[in-house]
Amino acid sequence: MRLYGRKFECETLDQLVATVQAGRSSSAVLVLRGEAGIGKTALLEYTRGSAAGCRVALAAGVESEMELAFSGLHQLCAPFLDRLHRLPKPRRDALETAFGLSAGTPPDRFLVGLAVLSLLADVAEKEPLVCLIDDAQRLDPVSAQALAFVARRLLAERIGLVIAVREPGLRQVLAGLPQLEVGRLSDGDARALLDSVTPGRLDGRVRDRIVAESQGNPLALLELPRGLAPAELAAGYGRPDAPSAGRTELSFLRRVESLPAQTRQLLLVAAAEPVGDVTLLARAVETLGIEESAAAPAESAGLITIGTRVRFLHPLVRSAAYRAATPEDRQRVHQALADATDQRTDPERRAWHLANATAGPDETVAAELARSAERAQARSGVAAAATFLERAAQLTPDPARRGGRTLAAARAKFRAGGYDAALGLLDAATLSPLDERERASAHLLRGQIMFAATSAGTALPLLLEAAGRLEPLDPGLARESYRDALLAVITAGRLPDGPRLADVARATLAAPPGPAPERADLLLNGLALVATDGYAAGVPVALRALEAFRTDEVSREEGLGWLPFACRLAHNVWDFDSWSVLSARLVDLARETGTLSVLPSALLLRVSNRALAGEFADADALVAEAQAIGEVTGSRFLAQYAALVFEPWRGRETATRQAIEAVTRETALRGEGKVATATQWATAVLSNGLGRYEEAYAAAERGCEHPQELGGAFIRSLVELVEAATRSGRPARAAQAAARLDELARSSGTDWALGTSASVRAQVSEGSAAEALYQEAIERLGRTEVRIAYARARLLYGEWLRRENRRADAREQLGIAHEMFCQMGAEGFTKRACRELQGTGEKAGRRSARIGTTLTAQEAQIARLAGDGLTNLEIGSQLFISPHTVEWHLRKVFVKLGIVSRKQIRPSLLEDAVATS
Numbered sequence: 001m002r003l004y005g006r007k008f009e010c011e012t013l014d015q016l017v018a019t020v021q022a023g024r025s026s027s028a029v030l031v032l033r034g035e036a037g038i039g040k041t042a043l044l045e046y047t048r049g050s051a052a053g054c055r056v057a058l059a060a061g062v063e064s065e066m067e068l069a070f071s072g073l074h075q076l077c078a079p080f081l082d083r084l085h086r087l088p089k090p091r092r093d094a095l096e097t098a099f100g101l102s103a104g105t106p107p108d109r110f111l112v113g114l115a116v117l118s119l120l121a122d123v124a125e126k127e128p129l130v131c132l133i134d135d136a137q138r139l140d141p142v143s144a145q146a147l148a149f150v151a152r153r154l155l156a157e158r159i160g161l162v163i164a165v166r167e168p169g170l171r172q173v174l175a176g177l178p179q180l181e182v183g184r185l186s187d188g189d190a191r192a193l194l195d196s197v198t199p200g201r202l203d204g205r206v207r208d209r210i211v212a213e214s215q216g217n218p219l220a221l222l223e224l225p226r227g228l229a230p231a232e233l234a235a236g237y238g239r240p241d242a243p244s245a246g247r248t249e250l251s252f253l254r255r256v257e258s259l260p261a262q263t264r265q266l267l268l269v270a271a272a273e274p275v276g277d278v279t280l281l282a283r284a285v286e287t288l289g290i291e292e293s294a295a296a297p298a299e300s301a302g303l304i305t306i307g308t309r310v311r312f313l314h315p316l317v318r319s320a321a322y323r324a325a326t327p328e329d330r331q332r333v334h335q336a337l338a339d340a341t342d343q344r345t346d347p348e349r350r351a352w353h354l355a356n357a358t359a360g361p362d363e364t365v366a367a368e369l370a371r372s373a374e375r376a377q378a379r380s381g382v383a384a385a386a387t388f389l390e391r392a393a394q395l396t397p398d399p400a401r402r403g404g405r406t407l408a409a410a411r412a413k414f415r416a417g418g419y420d421a422a423l424g425l426l427d428a429a430t431l432s433p434l435d436e437r438e439r440a441s442a443h444l445l446r447g448q449i450m451f452a453a454t455s456a457g458t459a460l461p462l463l464l465e466a467a468g469r470l471e472p473l474d475p476g477l478a479r480e481s482y483r484d485a486l487l488a489v490i491t492a493g494r495l496p497d498g499p500r501l502a503d504v505a506r507a508t509l510a511a512p513p514g515p516a517p518e519r520a521d522l523l524l525n526g527l528a529l530v531a532t533d534g535y536a537a538g539v540p541v542a543l544r545a546l547e548a549f550r551t552d553e554v555s556r557e558e559g560l561g562w563l564p565f566a567c568r569l570a571h572n573v574w575d576f577d578s579w580s581v582l583s584a585r586l587v588d589l590a591r592e593t594g595t596l597s598v599l600p601s602a603l604l605l606r607v608s609n610r611a612l613a614g615e616f617a618d619a620d621a622l623v624a625e626a627q628a629i630g631e632v633t634g635s636r637f638l639a640q641y642a643a644l645v646f647e648p649w650r651g652r653e654t655a656t657r658q659a660i661e662a663v664t665r666e667t668a669l670r671g672e673g674k675v676a677t678a679t680q681w682a683t684a685v686l687s688n689g690l691g692r693y694e695e696a697y698a699a700a701e702r703g704c705e706h707p708q709e710l711g712g713a714f715i716r717s718l719v720e721l722v723e724a725a726t727r728s729g730r731p732a733r734a735a736q737a738a739a740r741l742d743e744l745a746r747s748s749g750t751d752w753a754l755g756t757s758a759s760v761r762a763q764v765s766e767g768s769a770a771e772a773l774y775q776e777a778i779e780r781l782g783r784t785e786v787r788i789a790y791a792r793a794r795l796l797y798g799e800w801l802r803r804e805n806r807r808a809d810a811r812e813q814l815g816i817a818h819e820m821f822c823q824m825g826a827e828g829f830t831k832r833a834c835r836e837l838q839g840t841g842e843k844a845g846r847r848s849a850r851i852g853t854t855l856t857a858q859e860a861q862i863a864r865l866a867g868d869g870l871t872n873l874e875i876g877s878q879l880f881i882s883p884h885t886v887e888w889h890l891r892k893v894f895v896k897l898g899i900v901s902r903k904q905i906r907p908s909l910l911e912d913a914v915a916t917s
Helices: 007-022 040-050 071-086 089-098 109-126 141-151 187-197 204-214 218-223 230-235 244-257 261-272 278-287 292-300 315-323 327-340 347-357 363-378 382-395 399-415 419-430 436-453 456-470 475-492 501-510 518-533 535-551 556-572 576-593 599-612 616-633 637-650 653-664 673-690 693-703 712-727 731-748 751-763 767-782 787-803 807-824 827-839 844-849 857-867 872-879 883-897
Strands: 029-034 055-060 129-134 159-166 179-181 304-306 310-312
Touching (some): 007 029, 007 040, 007 129, 007 159, 029 040, 040 129, 055 071, 071 089, 071 109, 071 141, 109 141, 109 159, 109 883, 187 204, 187 218, 204 218, 244 261, 261 278, 261 292, 261 310, 278 327, 292 304, 310 315, 327 347, 347 382, 363 399, 382 399, 382 419, 399 436, 436 475, 475 501, 475 518, 501 518, 518 535, 518 556, 535 556, 535 731, 556 576, 599 637, 599 787, 616 637, 637 653, 653 673, 673 712, 712 731, 731 751, 751 767, 751 787, 767 787, 787 827, 807 827, 857 883, 872 883
Parallel strands (some): 029 159, 055 129, 129 159
Antiparallel strands (some): 304 310
16 A cells, blocks of 8 residues: 655554554554545555554444443454453443443443553464554544543554544644654645646646645545546636635535435445444444445445444545435434344444434433433543433423423533533523523532632632522522532632621531531531631541541532532631542542533642642643543633642742742632732742742741631642742741641640640740750651651751751751652752752752662552562553563563562562652
């Protein structure tokens, strides 16, 4: 197969196939990127033809299936489902549930990804496997994420993966994978390609015009001449203003319309059923009375290929075949496909075909779509559920029932991150005869959308009004409304007008209890009591509720609703353990269910947690994910906040200033006090890390101006204020702030709170009292996961010891702080510790050099697990990699450590063999 102008691309793909064929332990993954028609599909076909001795698996994204969760994965894995019994039970169950082969709880997306990896690795045991994915930008999001998961873990398997994606699709999802931009052809290659398909038939001027209009796009080059009449080919009598993309699509439409009637019908059936199931196509064609020979003209014209699967030349052929049909023909074809689809194994697709076969209201079909929405929800298909519910509402004849279904569709769209669509459906629902509870629920949903899409301050009045209207109608939903209102007011901080935190808290405490578990009411009342009666009154109640959430099972609905509130409260009452556990659980839950309305705020809570834990690599990845989701949903401010709470700890001034500027110039956030508090705190952290204490003091003072705000930024600003005031010669102000912080910390009583209090009180103390407090701070913070605070306590103690002329003791503390900050990536504090170390007469580099660089972090982790007696399968399950990859890493570990088996792995052997990078 010859491809003009694609020598480099073909050589790259040849190398990938050779890697797979040879079974070499290196990545065989490639993402092909380019515009529509640039030749990505042709390169996939080239790869397929050159993969001699390999089994080839195919899948393609289809626009109409983008909202059907796991549909893309099902395409890829369908030929191998007879091997499911070979997988460990949890992975087998996950795939069977995801593909609708069995009922069960919604599968964990990471477990599904691992199951797909295991299934493909099992296939590749027998013969090398090459997976080709076309039109990946049209894959359903869950499948795209799972494929990216698999791609990043192909290290030791005989598997190649080539993903073709139209620009600019899936930039974040496929980030970090090897990419190849497929560019346009040069004029010389374009002419050669054009001549190869139209030799001797073109006038020279026409040839030049076609090459110019195509702009090096191969599909346009191939299709433009087919759309021209003989007179146009001869002398160029065409429409010079017609754009090439439109001309290409028009060319396909003309070619479809020129086919025999039964052939057009067959193409319509294939276009309406995008899975490419040959058996299903045959059943539907037989139902419609279409002759078996009808496919021949379309195959001869190169528009379609019917083999083990049905494949169109290009997605534009599919859309042209569908557009060429009348509405009546489309309905007839969808009915035939519904009749041909097995209701037991594929009920959602059958319901969707029935919906497209129905011209007017039909309660039977609407009810079937509503049931499909429930099944989609159970498989984490929030977007698919929204689509089913929206169509169900359109087909519902009863106005009252239609309003309820439209409201349900709006709620599902909101959860899927489709905020504009959700508002449109909400407006449509309010035009129906809703009952009073539904109207109040619609008001609540509007407030929730405003909270997620614009700002907390905009949402607050809507949420409070909904809570008041719901109190006599649905106490449980009213409590959830007050929960969201409290979350909004502490997120926004002080507002120029409107309700204050104390107002919302008093209304919350006065509301009747709901039917939710007691821990939810405890959580709500704990925060409200802090606002009305003081920190000491509310914190013990909040801590009891957090313990219940941390230690007990939490359902999906309860988790999505209450965990954001719980995480925020855990931060504010110094409960780091609960914050860590619950934020991780919340992120996983939001990802698994595809709830994009919750995921950005979940990521923000997790970013702040991981930053304080010193896990900057994790925080970086979470910020990137929040930014990507913000681009999809149109909600940017949470992603901007995520960068704001993370970048100051890294000590990178430019990035911190950019994050501050992005938040302060966001129109939707103007007037919200939280913006001022958070940005001043960020400036204070950055400046303290860089040793610019006057700047830190000024910023921290502004961050502490509003103590009535119940927010972590205010409490953390007090910490920065003590340090900055002490270093800038303001001991009285430092002592005042330390006393206030100690009062708050004693109400909490956690090691994080009391350790922080000891650290700030040590800074305003002298002699043996100061030393005892520094040691208490180190002891308490050392028992927590708050590595940033622990390292700072070591740094502050070391600086104090140096001022006391105890250089040897200072070097020990400063050296530990330096190594910790260096490993985290806290550049500002690392440099500060380095300067202090130099002041004691020791170079920081000497200490860092003591740490070995033999094993990577993943190799060390695998080695520890293997040393603990875990099998390769168990290690792979825990780390989401395949057993082959575990074995590959272990072979490298054995060589590096000079051992021959896992039995020789000992903790002492690993202590000095961990890389610092």
